[in-house]
Amino acid sequence: MKFEIKREILLNGLNIVSKAMSSKNLIPILSGIKFELKKEGLYLTCSDEDITIQFFIDKKEITKIDYIGSSVIPGKYIIDIFRKLPCDIINIETDGSKILITTDSSEYHLNGMEVNDYPHYNLNISKTPVSISKKEFKDIVNQTVFAVSHQESRPILTGINFKINGDTFEAIATDSYRLAKKKINLEKEVQDQLDFVIPGKNLTELMKIVEDDDKKIKIHIFSNYVLFEFDDILFLSRLLSGTFPNVSNLIPSEFKIEVDINPNDLFNVIDRASILSDREKNVVRFEINKNELIVGCDSLELGKVEERMTIDEIIKEKIKISFNARYMLEALRSFQGKKIKILYNEEIKPIIIKDLEKEDLIQLILPIKTY
Amino acid sequence: MKFEIKREILLNGLNIVSKAMSSKNLIPILSGIKFELKKEGLYLTCSDEDITIQFFIDKKEITKIDYIGSSVIPGKYIIDIFRKLPCDIINIETDGSKILITTDSSEYHLNGMEVNDYPHYNLNISKTPVSISKKEFKDIVNQTVFAVSHQESRPILTGINFKINGDTFEAIATDSYRLAKKKINLEKEVQDQLDFVIPGKNLTELMKIVEDDDKKIKIHIFSNYVLFEFDDILFLSRLLSGTFPNVSNLIPSEFKIEVDINPNDLFNVIDRASILSDREKNVVRFEINKNELIVGCDSLELGKVEERMTIDEIIKEKIKISFNARYMLEALRSFQGKKIKILYNEEIKPIIIKDLEKEDLIQLILPIKTY
Numbered sequence: 001m002k003f004e005i006k007r008e009i010l011l012n013g014l015n016i017v018s019k020a021m022s023s024k025n026l027i028p029i030l031s032g033i034k035f036e037l038k039k040e041g042l043y044l045t046c047s048d049e050d051i052t053i054q055f056f057i058d059k060k061e062i063t064k065i066d067y068i069g070s071s072v073i074p075g076k077y078i079i080d081i082f083r084k085l086p087c088d089i090i091n092i093e094t095d096g097s098k099i100l101i102t103t104d105s106s107e108y109h110l111n112g113m114e115v116n117d118y119p120h121y122n123l124n125i126s127k128t129p130v131s132i133s134k135k136e137f138k139d140i141v142n143q144t145v146f147a148v149s150h151q152e153s154r155p156i157l158t159g160i161n162f163k164i165n166g167d168t169f170e171a172i173a174t175d176s177y178r179l180a181k182k183k184i185n186l187e188k189e190v191q192d193q194l195d196f197v198i199p200g201k202n203l204t205e206l207m208k209i210v211e212d213d214d215k216k217i218k219i220h221i222f223s224n225y226v227l228f229e230f231d232d233i234l235f236l237s238r239l240l241s242g243t244f245p246n247v248s249n250l251i252p253s254e255f256k257i258e259v260d261i262n263p264n265d266l267f268n269v270i271d272r273a274s275i276l277s278d279r280e281k282n283v284v285r286f287e288i289n290k291n292e293l294i295v296g297c298d299s300l301e302l303g304k305v306e307e308r309m310t311i312d313e314i315i316k317e318k319i320k321i322s323f324n325a326r327y328m329l330e331a332l333r334s335f336q337g338k339k340i341k342i343l344y345n346e347e348i349k350p351i352i353i354k355d356l357e358k359e360d361l362i363q364l365i366l367p368i369k370t371y
Numbered sequence: 372m373k374f375e376i377k378r379e380i381l382l383n384g385l386n387i388v389s390k391a392m393s394s395k396n397l398i399p400i401l402s403g404i405k406f407e408l409k410k411e412g413l414y415l416t417c418s419d420e421d422i423t424i425q426f427f428i429d430k431k432e433i434t435k436i437d438y439i440g441s442s443v444i445p446g447k448y449i450i451d452i453f454r455k456l457p458c459d460i461i462n463i464e465t466d467g468s469k470i471l472i473t474t475d476s477s478e479y480h481l482n483g484m485e486v487n488d489y490p491h492y493n494l495n496i497s498k499t500p501v502s503i504s505k506k507e508f509k510d511i512v513n514q515t516v517f518a519v520s521h522q523e524s525r526p527i528l529t530g531i532n533f534k535i536n537g538d539t540f541e542a543i544a545t546d547s548y549r550l551a552k553k554k555i556n557l558e559k560e561v562q563d564q565l566d567f568v569i570p571g572k573n574l575t576e577l578m579k580i581v582e583d584d585d586k587k588i589k590i591h592i593f594s595n596y597v598l599f600e601f602d603d604i605l606f607l608s609r610l611l612s613g614t615f616p617n618v619s620n621l622i623p624s625e626f627k628i629e630v631d632i633n634p635n636d637l638f639n640v641i642d643r644a645s646i647l648s649d650r651e652k653n654v655v656r657f658e659i660n661k662n663e664l665i666v667g668c669d670s671l672e673l674g675k676v677e678e679r680m681t682i683d684e685i686i687k688e689k690i691k692i693s694f695n696a697r698y699m700l701e702a703l704r705s706f707q708g709k710k711i712k713i714l715y716n717e718e719i720k721p722i723i724i725k726d727l728e729k730e731d732l733i734q735l736i737l738p739i740k741t742y
Contacts, residue, residue, distance in 0.1 A: 077647065084643045099674070108674065110673065110674040271455060276481075305480070308476045
């Protein structure tokens with residue numbers, strides 16, 4: 001292939017696909033980015049076997065196409081070169097695995113890799129994707145992904161479970177100590193009932209390249225992989241196999257006590273109280289006495305802290321409960337409203353957090369027994 | 372001691388002295404910050420045995436003093452607490468090693484350490500310090516410190532050698548592959564002839580708290596330590612013992628070739644050419660042919676690069692020399708002017724870089740032999 005392109009256009013595409021580039025990868029050819037120049041434009045593909053990202057640059061965006069072709073170019077170096085070149089237009093010419101990049105004052109001869117050795121990834125879209133705004137999809141992932149497990153002992157819990165049925169779209173994540181659940185309504189009903197689990201870390205990578213706007217992201221679901229289609233990007237992730245536990249029934253529907261509170265104020269109070277907490281268990285104490293909320297932490301080694309805040313209503317029952325501060329902080333951060341409600345039954349039962357007005361997001365945290 | 376103080380005033384002092392706090396320190400009490408409240412104000416002291424920093428807060432800046440005293444407070448926790456507290460005024464009360472920090476809504480009980488166990492550091496100033504503007508001193512250090520050695524095989528080379536004689540103040544650093552030398556004139560002549568070596572990493576820490584203004588920094592030099600006095604800060608560093616090699620005679624005084632060039636342009640060209648260089652040796656090639664400068668790099672594995680730039684004059688001799696790109700980049704970054712001169716004799720002799728107009732800064736780099 002031989003073509004000329006604006007540096008910033010190509011660099012943008014390279015930056016996006018390079019999110020799938022792993023320094024730890026053991027397959028040498030995956031350290032490269034596959035360039036395929038076809039009649040319709042340039043496809044850039046990068047993969048770490050777990051995720052694959054393809055970016056398309058339309059021929060209209062390419063300054064000049066001399067002849068088409070394909071090549072695998074070392075990813076780390078080509079990005080570094082394009083980032084540092086001061087010029088506007090770059091010439092790229094490849095002959096098999098020989099790559100020549102030229103500008104007015106520079107000449108780079110790079111050793112590429114054999115394009116036929118590049119693994120084949122199935123990036124064909126389906127006819128019936130689920131469509132949702134990018135902004136809404138980002139919210140769903142960001143409000144749940146922190147609750148996935150990071151332990152490989154139960155691999156299925158390292159993913160987010162998505163359930164699509166009619167016009168409801170639900171996401172659940174749990175590490176078995178806490179649970180995050182978000183439910184939204186789709187604009188258009190889906191025919192099939194869908195239930196699949198996407199690895200949390202792949203969704204975290206996806207979030208880095210999905211912009212926060214109202215344009216749609218299309219989700220193409222296959223038996224063992226999922227393909228996200230948005231802007232000029234295709235993002236492929238494997239699915240986790242196995243059955244996600246049915247955790248919705250863990251969420252109580254009735255509560256003895258409801259405390260309404262500002263999530264930011266509570267966040268700051270817990271954040272400060274946890275300064276003295278043990279880094280691993282991170283236990284803080286939560287007490288309510290009439291209209292005062294006390295968040296405390298005791299450390300034999302360091303000392304103790306008590307933070308107080310006033311709440312609007314007077315709670316008759318005395319509440320005393322201990323929990324992992326980090327779990328509570330992450331749950332609180334997922335709310336965008338100004339008031340949340342904390343729902344509580346008794347000392348050893350889960351705490352539930354919801355928005356005061358909306359019911360679409362539920363955070364559940366199991367308390368820690370202390371003696 | 373018992374006192375009330377504005378949070379931001381105390382936090383500023385803590386942030387400064389904590390630059391001497393080391394997480395690797397094996398002496399437990401040095402994880403604490405020593406608070407000494409005296410009639411004249413509050414002294415905060417922190418040390419890692421290598422450097423010691425003291426910050427003074429005048430009594431006028433302290434909201435209320437109930438009674439004086441002293442205590443050693445766990446450094447990491449106290450800074451975290453003060454950083455996160457939302458209030459304006461903080462109360463601190465200590466009774467031996469018991470510390471109580473209170474605000475309107477918070478109460479922190481911290482376990483401190485025995486103040487009598489805190490090591491004694493000699494922070495007495497001398498009568499005849501060397502005085503220099505902070506801005507000028509920052510320049511001297513920043514233009515030389517990168518050239519110190521990081522190898523403990525010759526400890527003396529891990530420091531900057533300062534030589535003061537009459538009104539000249541000179542700093543030299545070398546790792547034996549390159550050398551940086553800066554010379555300035557003092558406003559006031561110094562009586563004694565001084566020659567001492569300060570560890571480079573201590574000066575790097577000092578740079579973090581010296582602001583870039585025209586106020587003076589006073590340097591008090593003792594037999595085995597140095598004390599910097601500026602603003603409300605005392606900064607103590609040990610000196611390196613041993614004799615710094617006499618390297619000034621390595622700098623040639625006559626040159627066959629002089630190339631005048633913009634340091635930023637050359638920086639960018641070398642930076643790009645070195646993308647393909649071996650991370651360890653970092654060798655790039657430098658060729659001059661008439662009025663063209665070519666910076667190149669060859670890698671068997673990755674490929675090769677050639678970057679070209681035009682120079683103003685026509686050089687008759689052909690120059691070809693190889694050097695460590697990182698050394699050259701660091702040397703180029705030390706120049707503030709728009710033009711530098713590169714001075715050269717022959718292939719295996721050192722390259723010298725100076726500002727085109729000023730002669731106060733000299734960077735020397737030894738070439739690398741390539742075959």
